[in-house]
Amino acid sequence: MPAGSGDRIPYAAVMFTYLWKPLLRRAVVGRSATVRMRRGASPPFPQDMHRPGLYLHIPFCRRPCPFCPYNRTVYDRDSYSLYERAVHEEIDLVASQLASREAGSLYIGGGTPTVQMDGLLRLMDHIRRNFTLTGDTCIELHPSHMDDRCLQSLREANVTQVSIGVQSATDHLLERIGRAHSAATGLDAAKRAAQFGFDSVNTDLMFALPSQTIDEWDADLRQVLDRDVDQISAYPIFSFPYTVLGRSKGLSRVPPAPGRKVREMLDRADLRAGEYGLKRCAVWSWARPDAKRFSSVTRHHYIGFGPSAGSMTGRHFYVNTFDVQEYAASLPKRRPVALVMPVDRRMEMAYWLYWRLYELRAKGGDFAATFGPEASLEATFGTLLRPFQWLGWLNRINGDYRVTNSGAYWIHRLQNDFSLGYINRLWGKCREEAWPDEVIL
Numbered sequence: 001m002p003a004g005s006g007d008r009i010p011y012a013a014v015m016f017t018y019l020w021k022p023l024l025r026r027a028v029v030g031r032s033a034t035v036r037m038r039r040g041a042s043p044p045f046p047q048d049m050h051r052p053g054l055y056l057h058i059p060f061c062r063r064p065c066p067f068c069p070y071n072r073t074v075y076d077r078d079s080y081s082l083y084e085r086a087v088h089e090e091i092d093l094v095a096s097q098l099a100s101r102e103a104g105s106l107y108i109g110g111g112t113p114t115v116q117m118d119g120l121l122r123l124m125d126h127i128r129r130n131f132t133l134t135g136d137t138c139i140e141l142h143p144s145h146m147d148d149r150c151l152q153s154l155r156e157a158n159v160t161q162v163s164i165g166v167q168s169a170t171d172h173l174l175e176r177i178g179r180a181h182s183a184a185t186g187l188d189a190a191k192r193a194a195q196f197g198f199d200s201v202n203t204d205l206m207f208a209l210p211s212q213t214i215d216e217w218d219a220d221l222r223q224v225l226d227r228d229v230d231q232i233s234a235y236p237i238f239s240f241p242y243t244v245l246g247r248s249k250g251l252s253r254v255p256p257a258p259g260r261k262v263r264e265m266l267d268r269a270d271l272r273a274g275e276y277g278l279k280r281c282a283v284w285s286w287a288r289p290d291a292k293r294f295s296s297v298t299r300h301h302y303i304g305f306g307p308s309a310g311s312m313t314g315r316h317f318y319v320n321t322f323d324v325q326e327y328a329a330s331l332p333k334r335r336p337v338a339l340v341m342p343v344d345r346r347m348e349m350a351y352w353l354y355w356r357l358y359e360l361r362a363k364g365g366d367f368a369a370t371f372g373p374e375a376s377l378e379a380t381f382g383t384l385l386r387p388f389q390w391l392g393w394l395n396r397i398n399g400d401y402r403v404t405n406s407g408a409y410w411i412h413r414l415q416n417d418f419s420l421g422y423i424n425r426l427w428g429k430c431r432e433e434a435w436p437d438e439v440i441l
């Protein structure tokens, strides 16, 4: 952080509180207009889409956690069969509409993807038969559903990166948030995964949990880092106190953490990760410098399969219906797209910038490689980014922007606020109605 920028934080806080929403909206759409997603026909795939990432959503858990906003339901064999049949059909349908079957990566999330191993392996196999995967296959794992046989099968199925939801290494906190496993189970899962030869093992931790002290958080960090993992991702627990999601899912029982506590805990994560040789690689993540980075959110274009999966084609952003029965009923005839939003070039550029800043670095050269040699990061976003340089949140070096540690905290705040509003409006509505007419984001 440049000298003196600490003094500007109160001003920064005020500016951020009042201005980030209009600024973000302006950055996204180039004007202060309302952003909506509407019900409409499934958008066509652009002919020039280059190696999109693939996403597969598996919306089942054995014992759903009360704090979790993701689209998931209690596992039962019949619903899973219905779901599985429909995903196979969706994969066939989408593949038949694409100009190219090359895909950059596959990410499998949930829910609990390994809740039914046979089904998962069949789905992965089906994706591989339909697409040529040129990059990583990544999967989210739940500590209670990843015995050694499961890990071995994933290795044999060419999974290269795994992320384990350890959440906390403190039993009373796991109990408090309604998590169904012990600290020992989570830590053992991380240790076992690290021995299976994946290219990267990430562990998810949540912090700023109700009543959690800084010493408890410190102990959590050390215990996980002691398990030899390649990466840790630390998320402050987000809650939805006054929202549709909060009311419908009991999430309001988790009180929001004060900003100062979140910052202190993030700083502690930075300190401890550094002591174990991990470097910050994203706003919420630290990784070994020699390991591949595990990331769920940073592919530029992607196509999602499964209920609630999102897709970004560069021309449209759309989400599938959240409802498993409705999802299955629409296939194999129609793609199960619930809401669509057209994306213009400016919006796509802003989307690119948002995720590059999340990864702490936006390179002018990458911008031109993505949007064409005439596209300039500085000309497009320089004016918008200059105040953040002045505040000490960004440094500009040789045409690239780098996020400082102080900036990482504020981007985290922005993402947290953004997530609360965005997730609540979009996911809240889509949970209530299988085919909503419109959602104003």
Ligand SMILES: C[S@@+](CC[C@H](N)C(=O)[O-])C[C@H]1O[C@@H](n2cnc3c(N)ncnc32)[C@H](O)[C@@H]1O
Pocket: 067, 068, 069, 070, 109, 110, 111, 112, 113, 140, 141, 142, 143, 164, 165, 166, 167, 204, 205, 206, 235, 236, 237, 238, 239
């Ligand atoms: C889809 S879940 C993980 C997969 C797996 N089902 C599990 O629970 O271990 C992805 C991650 O989101 C994070 N997460 C879920 N709900 C959260 C919340 N309310 N606040 C912050 N992080 C949350 C957790 O760290 C979790 O590991």
Ligand code: SF4
Pocket: 060, 061, 063, 064, 065, 066, 068, 069, 070, 072, 110, 111, 112, 142, 165
């Ligand atoms: S955190 Fe994981 S196990 Fe818990 S409900 Fe969400 S997806 Fe399921």
